[in-house]
Amino acid sequence: MSVECKLLVIDAGNTSIKFTALFGDQVLWVRRGDSYPTDADFAPDVIYFASVRSKELSALLRADIQAEFPQSQWLTLKSQAYACGVRNAYLEPERLGIDRWLGVIAAHHLVTGDVVVVDAGTAIKIDVVNQAGLHLGGYITPGLAMMEESLLSKTARIRYEAHEVVAGEGLPNSTARAVTEGCHEMALGFLERIYRRYPTFKWVVTGGDAQRLLDLLGVSLECQPNLVALGAKLVGDERLRGDK
Template identity: 35%
Template structure:
């Protein structure tokens, strides 16, 4: 069995892969006591043959997670660092290691599941957009603050805009609604512009695939069809693990 780890900006997600199936899964936020929570969750998993991790967080948190995995599972974590290509996907980055491994694995997942050509949208702390063509070539992407982070940035940088919930409207008549509407609609506008600009390179009608913690909230705001996906990083890591189970470098 393989324990797969997705260390994101907000939380750590994990899944236990047993053959072709995900037998168990869970998540823990970074502000929680991850040592206690993960020890409890992983303690009953049984024998784990390999622990594979994808991380966009700092080295200190990777070290904490690795120590827990070693203590509970008796295994070191093999960290996947973004390659130039793999599992059918070719990165557009001249320095491929600078592409977030979460974005790379989301493309691996999309390619493996037959979604290409597509635009992949990650709606979380950051808003990420990536174009993947029918041949598995990454055509590049964009990164912006996610809608929640946009709102937090505005609240923190202005004296009279208070942090309060608002509705998403076409035109607001109060500040709370104006902030929420402006930030979420800015994200939507960027997505729709990116899809429009990339469509000629993607055969004219690419699939739009949404993932991330705020994807479900954003989807109804789009003026184009889209598909929601969950755990694309873990599913992409599972594809990678199956293809490289004996060749991943030691930590």
């Protein structure tokens, strides 16, 4: 089958599902939700499925989508030791999150040279890949919202309302500012340490908080909101072609 077809990429994260419709290299639309958008007038020829959810939840989602598109070819993408010119650093390659693996592959193909890949969503994920396509490894830390939620869930008296989260100058002078700005400082400190270790590397970022955080550090970067979907297309197309 030609890879120049109507393609649906399903990126099932821990907290949301991202649906990306493509034709060739063109992104037609992107939607987020708990299920496939019923108002989307799009019948894919092929579906690439990438999920970090449990086997049970992934199976339920797959059944729902396949019931919607029974004629579509289906490819479930898994992390591998090698794909699309990139070698996985993990001793057990399948244990690298598929979202991280696809992001590394996409970043390696998007820019020339050594790359730091940042995905800042529910978690902040860092991966490093060199110009030769060797994935060097990476980190996972809680994202901003997760850090705040963890602090609130483990304490009895740290409480505030949403309207109390306001910008201010100087040291935080309210509980709301102390928590939100403290979490920002933790994330920024982590990213700054990575930047100092890899000052000559190019940075490719995705995720809702990535550009906002890195802009504060003054890091030169390429923002790519559809990084995982682009990686899924590269890997899925390679499989369809039967490349080794």
